[in-house]
Amino acid sequence: MALWTEMPWVFPSLGPTAFLAFVAPAAPANHPRRVLVGHAIAVVSGAAAVRLFGVADVPAVLAQFDLAHLGAVTFAIAATGGLAVLLDAEHAPAGATTLIVALGLIRDPRDLALIEAAVLVLVLVCAVLRRLGLGQPPPPATGP
Secondary structure, X not given: OHHHHOXXXXXXXXXXXXXXXXXXXOOHHHOHHHHHHHHHHHHHHHHHHHHHOOOOOOOOOOOOOOHHHHHHHHHHHHXXXXXXXXXXOOOOHXXXXXXXXXXXXXXXXXXXXXHHHHHHHHHHHHHHHHHOOOOOOOOOOOOO
């Protein structure tokens, strides 16, 4: 899809999500709802953090943090973790997604929506593969 659309359908935390979907599909954290909701929480938390701390238009940083970026990253991780627990959507790779957004590595609103679309495509591909008998079924849903 990335080649056809010339859009960033591939991002660092999609790799661990795909890896876990194939090696541990029965783990509760890899249930499709937790994967989708976890990454959505991460995107929203990261985007809110860069706005809240005034770094939405500042170049991305990976070194030499200033207090604003440190605040954005801290807020994004805390919000993602808290909301994921509250909404029963714990999915560890979402922690990387919120960092990607809070650090300003992906910031365009279209690209933020694309993150969730890519996660949805991955979840659907896994469902199709399971339907074809090429994998284990997902774990039963828990929580609300």
